[in-house]
Amino acid sequence: MKSHITNYIRAGYPGIYLVSCEEARVEAEMKAIAKAVEYQLFGWSVTDGLVDIKDGHARTAQDPLEALEAIGELSENSIVLLKDFHQFLEDANPVLVRRVKDTLRVGKTKGKVLVMLGCRFALPPELIREWVTVDFALPGKDELGVVLDNIAKSATLAKPEGDDRELLLDAASGLTSVEAENAFALSVVESARLCPQVVAREKASEVKKGGLLEVYAQPATLNEIGGLELLKDWLLKRRDAFGQEAKAYGLPAPKGLLIVGIPGTGKSLTAKATASVFQRPLLKLDAGRLFAGLVGQSESNLRAVIATVEAIAPCVLWIDELEKGFSGSRSSAGTDGGTSARVLGSFLSWLQDRKAPVFVVATANDVTQLPPELLRKGRFDELFFVDLPNQEEREAIWGIQIAKYGRAKQNFDIVQLARTTEGLTGSEIEQVFIDALHEAFSQRTEPTDLSIAMRLGEMVPLSKLMSEQVDGLRKWARGRARRATVAESEKQGRKITA
Ligand SMILES: Nc1ncnc2c1ncn2[C@@H]1O[C@H](COP(=O)(O)OP(=O)(O)OP(=O)(O)O)[C@@H](O)[C@H]1O
Ligand SMILES: [Mg+2]
Secondary structure: OHHHHHHHHHOOOOEEEEEOOOHHHHHHHHHHHHHHHOOEEEEEEOOOEEEEOOOOOEEOOOOHHHHHHHHHHOOOOEEEEEEOHHHHHOOOOHHHHHHHHHHHHHHHHHOEEEEEEEOOOOOOHHHHOOOEEEEOOOOOHHHHHHHHHHHHHHOOOOOOOHHHHHHHHHHHEOEOHHHHHHHHHHHHHHHOOOOHHHHHHHHHHHHHHOOOEEEEOOOOOHHHOOOOHHHHHHHHHOOOOOOHHHHHHOOOOOOEEEEEEOOOOOHHHHHHHHHHHHOOOEEEEOHHHHOOOOOOHHHHHHHHHHHHHHHHOOEEEEEOOHHHHHHHHOOHHHHOOOHHHHHHHHHHHHHHHOOOOEEEEEEEOOHHHOOHHHHOEOOEOEEEEEOOOOHHHHHHHHHHHHHHOOOOHHHOOHHHHHHHOOOOOHHHHHHHHHHHHHHHHHOOOOOOHHHHHHHHHOOOOHHHHOHHHHHHHHHHHOOOOEEOOOOHHHHOOOOOOO
């Protein structure tokens, strides 16, 4: 990143837009860059005006127009770091926009570089092409290590080493330097030591503030899933694929998995369990909200999400109900000036080209809503289809659900229960059992096979209610998606007659 900015300056780019919320870090980095390219560094903010960063000498030019004028008078080879300047451009004051353009034009020949610094990318259309955008990545482990050592020193604690250090840095990755410093300090105050759990908890709440990502603290395990053997196998074969050994072997890091299927069949559950298989943090992305809000904001939202996810990598990124996020992208040109389509484009290129070890697991019910380009090979390693559970799977699901609610399997005829619940999804089986528990509790007894059977008589399974959609989905999946389960018909042995 540093070399990127340095190269842009050396190549004579007059406008660089840095997207970052870390003013102090950016300022420190810009000082180093200015020194390397032998430029003089100035800062501007509406409160301080134009300030020579080296000697603190200020010229009063708090007004943005005056500031541009003052910049015009600076000597050649100067860099000006503009804080919050984009906010003055948002309502596109024509005089200011013109002035910015003029300043950039002159800057190009005089070696004057404007560096706009903002938390998000926001510019009027007239100016977008005038700036090159650089996403200022979140601090890496080396930088976080310096923050950690400083806190340890000021709390007179031993410098964390070895595994402890790794755990603390893993917990802090994805935070800004200031946030990491706060989290380390809070850990010292709360527990008189540097504790990764406290840092991880703070990170979870910081990440959630953005409103799009969530650190999922309690992922599921594969043992909680009944059936889906082929899907589980596929995951287990890749369990060590993010490790050092796999890297040395030359294995490419797995990219991700798309799971489509009937509602309530355990897609989200499997997505959650993926993180336990890889033993990596689980981040959940709200794809629907990625598109909400102002036009232009979606793009910066996506950038922010990618920055955080890549900083936390290796990790698992879970996108639930993918179709909700991307269904609008088709009609996008007519409804939102193409924003959704553009964001989808950026997301797809990230899916395809990302270097960071991020395993993306996405789930979807309604494949007809998904843009076809999302399904193309290379975006995900595999596309799995989850059908209604077969007899064997229903037996496993009954076993899991009964145990989950603290009851003993032996008290029920699992095989029979599975037979009578043909056509039900895992989620419906769970619901039937919960209903039976309520019923039994109201009479202060325990549920039985019979009381469960009575509950069944009262419900219409989704597969009946939506039989057309279910058939449609099955038809779609044939030949397109891998099955999550071996079909019962394929399981039977070959019949050979002599
Ligand atoms: N195969 C399964 N094994 C065990 N439990 C299951 C299974 N499938 C579903 N369940 C139960 O049903 C609940 C809901 O399942 P889940 O949310 O994973 O379904 P889904 O396929 O994501 O549905 P939707 O498409 O509606 O989002 C799970 O939390 C779990 O308790
Ligand atoms: Mg789901």
